[in-house]
Amino acid sequence: MSMEDRVEDLLKRRESIYEGGGADKVEKQHQKGKLTARERIEKLLDEDSFVEIDAFVEHRCIDFGMEKQRIPGEGVVTGYGTIDGRLVYVYAQDFTVLGGSLGEYHAKKITKIMDMAVKMGAPLIGLNDSGGARIQEGVDALSGYGNIFFRNTLASGVIPQISVIMGPSAGGAVYSPALTDFIFMVDKTSQMFITGPQVIKAVTGEDVSAEELGGSITHSTKSGVAHFRAANDEECLEMVRTLLSYLPSNNLEDPPQHMMNDDINRLSDRLMEIIPDNPNKPYDMKEIISEIVDDGIYLESQSMYAENIITAFARLNGRTIGIIANQPKILAGCLDINASDKASRFIRFCDAFNIPLLNIVDVPGFLPGTNQEYGGIIRHGAKMLYAYSEATVPKVTLIVRKAYGGAYLAMCSKDLGADIVLAWPTAEIAVMGPDGAANIVFKNEIKSSDDPVAARNEKIKEYRENFANPYRAASRGYVDDVILPSETRPRLISAFDMLMSKRESRPSKKHGNFPV
Incomplete structure (x- = not known):
């Protein structure tokens, strides 16, 4: 096989991977108001800065007919790039490929990026859009989650870790974001919960929608799980860039200093x-x-x-x-x-x-x-x-x-x-406060006064002037x-x-x- 043939073969393989789950599934993703994994990375990073790693990784599962399944990129895109010229590492789960489900090698791609981020002292950004564990892979999938959780913990306080929830995140999948520093959610398209509406209905009899249970409003107002809430994918990714502008790349650096137009001696x-x-x-x-x-x-x-x-x-x-x-x-x-x-x-x-x-x-x-x-x-x-x-x-x-x-x-x-x-x-x-203090400190004087109300007001004033x-x-x-x-x-x-x-x-x- 000539060099030209080998190059053509490489380009075809790349193109097949870049297509994700195919045109139909990409269209469904867009119809939900969601960007694809690669589109999200493109919006997040500086133009033409993304370098992909492990694009050709494949699963090794042979159960339940999985040996016949073609899973481009193992359902997750991983690599590095820059934001405002600063190095960051990113992974983006691809919902168009088996629902972005996490299997053994899906997790290995993520943990490799996590290890690189810690070694190089650069922020880690996870774009989460996954149906959860790949059931066909059983305990191998659970092991993958465990390896991610362990690295989240080791990286805590070493590099900024940012989780962006841009689709479903259920069961064990929610714990990695919970271990990171900041969680972003998108209105109407992102949900996080340990047990879904169907399980809750079966066990407790409660009727609740996925959005009510774990949508962006719920986690932004009631649970406090989410730190930032965005109207759509584009706004969310821009907010991530803004947050990073305030943060250092790692715990050994100081935050970047920015030029400003405000007078340091300005009085107000x-x-x-x-x-x-x-x-x-x-x-x-x-x-x-x-x-x-x-x-x-x-x-x-x-x-x-x-x-x-x-x-x-x-x-x-x-x-x-x-x-x-x-x-x-x-x-x-x-x-x-x-x-x-x-x-x-x-x-x-x-x-x-x-x-x-x-x-x-x-x-x-x-x-x-x-x-x-x-x-x-x-x-x-x-x-x-x-x-x-x-x-x-x-x-x-x-x-x-x-x-x-x-x-x-x-x-x-x-x-x-x-x-x-x-x-x-x-x-x-x-x-x-003066009101409560006066009631305690001057209790007897107020009680014995001819006019307790006036005496109390006088003592409140006295306490405020002397102590408050x-x-x-x-x-x-x-x-x-x-x-x-x-x-x-x-x-x-x-x-x-x-x-x-x-x-x-x-x-x-x-x-x-x-x-x-």
Whole structure:
């Protein structure tokens, strides 16, 4: 056979693989509003940067007539490319080929890419669109999942791992995304669940659709499994690119610095107007964030879940920071079980990948109630204490209004390792709010007064003036400075610039016992 013949044979083999499950199945994929695996990779990566690996891999199953089955690329496309010129590794399950089902060599293709990503210190992106385990391959398929889970765990905190759910993900398939750092979902076309609607109907009698059970809205608002939600495949892949622009390639690097047009010394009079004079009135914390960060731009994670706390990536002076901020317009900004979990995981991710933390505090306490206590608010709240205490990245805390009790500590107080604590003149730092404190501290005086209502109001005022302000805490060194709201941006930039060379060691240990 001549060279020309061999080249022609190679091109035919490639073409056969690139066709996936064939024109009919590709058309069905498009009719569902979904891109194919190769189209998704093309949209995700820089133009012409994708290099495929293991295109010719084939399964070795001979049971149930599988020896006669042709499975192009084993139902998954794997390789590497660039996003904004930076190396990334990617795998994309091909639903047009046996429903993207995972068999032994499908998994081997994925684990090879995972190993390469860790060795080269580059992010791993999984585009998931699979019907689950390939039943014909039995325990070999289950072994494949186990190998993926194991590598997800080893890579955690070493490289950013991003899962993009772009179709079904059921049973064991959902655990790999759950072990990664961020999960993206697409409206109406992606679902995640351990047991599907039919099994639930058979076992419990409940009637639920796949979308209600595990769609993007469910996991973005109720379970907190999904971090980002997109309207379609194209928007989702663009969101992945945006997220990566904030992240380093691995745990040994700092996040990339970006050029920005925002003046580092910019003052903001708008910050003087956002917080109401009445300390019990709500406001939108996102207005404060927008006024502080570069160009008013930030990327919020889990924006529809546990909305009483905000977790977001932003930039100050072109450098990535992670923001954890109470949201007074939702549950008055109280910390609850879900907010504690959301914040703790975000804090630990930022610490693992050298992303400084900005904590903006307006918290009246932990949410009271039997549901919270029975649900384990003690254990969940402890996660925040642990995460902040464990973090060694630069930590700057800004107290803008309420900072009461244990919740004040949980939002990265000086005692939990904050490097710099700044406060606005509106800050109220105390064991509890003036109303509750007056009832306890001045109980007898109020009770014996001729006018208990007037006496109580007077004592509330006295407590607020003497204790519920930033100056008592500043006099003890718990607050480093009380600043004008308008000068917040330059003061924060100065603090983070000063902390760039921070080095902090911890006692040697295998690992701590995080209160999961």
